[in-house]
Amino acid sequence: MHAPVTITTGERIGSRKRARSLRLARSYATADSGHSVRLFPSSFPCTPNVSIAQMTVRDALNAAMEEEMIRDDKVYIMGEEVARYNGAYKVTKGLLDKFGEKRVVDTPITEMGFAGLATGAALAGLRPICEFMTFNFAMQAIDQIVNSAGKTYYMSGGNVPCPVVFRGPNGAAAGVAAQHSQDYAAWYGQVPGLKVVSPWSAEDCKGLLKTAIRDPNPVVFLENEMMYGVTFPMSAEAMSDNFLLPIGKAKIEREGSDVTIVAHSKMVTHSLEAADILAKEGIKAEVINLRSIRPLDIDTIKQSVKKTNRLLIAEGGFPAFGVGSEICAQIVESEAFDYLDAPVERVTGADVPTPYAANLEELAFPDTNLIVKVAKRSLYRTN
Numbered sequence: 001m002h003a004p005v006t007i008t009t010g011e012r013i014g015s016r017k018r019a020r021s022l023r024l025a026r027s028y029a030t031a032d033s034g035h036s037v038r039l040f041p042s043s044f045p046c047t048p049n050v051s052i053a054q055m056t057v058r059d060a061l062n063a064a065m066e067e068e069m070i071r072d073d074k075v076y077i078m079g080e081e082v083a084r085y086n087g088a089y090k091v092t093k094g095l096l097d098k099f100g101e102k103r104v105v106d107t108p109i110t111e112m113g114f115a116g117l118a119t120g121a122a123l124a125g126l127r128p129i130c131e132f133m134t135f136n137f138a139m140q141a142i143d144q145i146v147n148s149a150g151k152t153y154y155m156s157g158g159n160v161p162c163p164v165v166f167r168g169p170n171g172a173a174a175g176v177a178a179q180h181s182q183d184y185a186a187w188y189g190q191v192p193g194l195k196v197v198s199p200w201s202a203e204d205c206k207g208l209l210k211t212a213i214r215d216p217n218p219v220v221f222l223e224n225e226m227m228y229g230v231t232f233p234m235s236a237e238a239m240s241d242n243f244l245l246p247i248g249k250a251k252i253e254r255e256g257s258d259v260t261i262v263a264h265s266k267m268v269t270h271s272l273e274a275a276d277i278l279a280k281e282g283i284k285a286e287v288i289n290l291r292s293i294r295p296l297d298i299d300t301i302k303q304s305v306k307k308t309n310r311l312l313i314a315e316g317g318f319p320a321f322g323v324g325s326e327i328c329a330q331i332v333e334s335e336a337f338d339y340l341d342a343p344v345e346r347v348t349g350a351d352v353p354t355p356y357a358a359n360l361e362e363l364a365f366p367d368t369n370l371i372v373k374v375a376k377r378s379l380y381r382t383n
Contacts, residue, residue: 189326
């Protein structure tokens with residue numbers, strides 16, 4: 001059936017230092033409150049290896065950096081408070097003691113400055129990891145990321161690689177209002193020359209970060225502040241020093257035959273929870289964890305759509321010109337369009353600057369119930 005494309009947006013609502021301190025206080029009240037993701041047995045049917053351990057996202061990122069710094073003495077990390085304070089979110093905890101001040105470098109509050117230093121170091125042959133306290137502050141360094149890092153490898157005819165990783169929290173957190181809550185996946189995903197990664201689980205974070213550090217291209221590594229303290233199972237393979245995940249390959253977290261749900265970062269959690277609710281009503285949802293924004297694994301999505309005949313994309317960013325928009329466009333332009341039995345649906349954040357008021361903030365972003373509602377709508381189910 002050739003179906004017209006429709007969208008679902010977040011339809012339920014029509015002095016810098018101090019701001020950072022508030023952000024930290026609020027994040028630790030949420031991300032480190034002992035919360036763990038609900039790991040239903042049905043949520044991981046496609047994981048080939050048996051879990052032998054559990055690890056938080058924070059510890060997985062830390063382990064990835066430590067292992068790569070041991071492996072390659074050209075790898076170092078720099079950013080605000082990454083050394084003596086162990087990182088604003090404790091992601092770099094213990095690295096200063098292990099590697100010293102030459103490889104774990106505290107910087108002033110000047111994103112343009114230290115992003116430029118990281119880019120220059122990469123062009124000179126080092127492998128810097130440049131941490132932003134939040135990607136909202138990386139706006140100060142947009143020229144360094146998009147132009148200096150993103151284009152030099154191509155403009156040099158492939159002679160001057162730029163192996164730098166720009167990493168840090170991205171997207172909405174808790175009570176940090178409009179200027180600290182933006183999702184930049186679509187922003188960076190539009191730029192040729194950049195690779196863009198948006199991990200969800202601890203295995204995602206460890207395997208993808210290690211791959212990003214080894215990549216000759218600049219990689220934008222988008223973490224989620226609310227996921228740092230969440231615990232996930234780790235396979236024996238993921239616990240090894242040689243564990244790598246390919247950039248540009250999505251993962252089917254749950255198989256299904258009735259509707260395809262595509263998500264990245266925190267939205268994968270909501271999508272898996274939605275799939276469990278839908279299963280109780282006899283609806284088998286397939287959940288795809290994108291992992292990589294650029295390059296985008298559209299082939300995995302197309303194959304799933306050919307099986308389920310329905311597609312829903314869930315993301316926390318704004319509805320206009322988003323990741324979901326791009327996926328929708330590529331599906332419509334491909335042979336998978338002929339397999340659709342319903343319009344493509346998008347579940348996104350609301351098309352407004354993120355409110356500070358807690359009750360409005362809650363309404364500004366998708367949740368599990370909204371994904372359930374829209375998935376059922378794609379199946380023409382109203383109850």
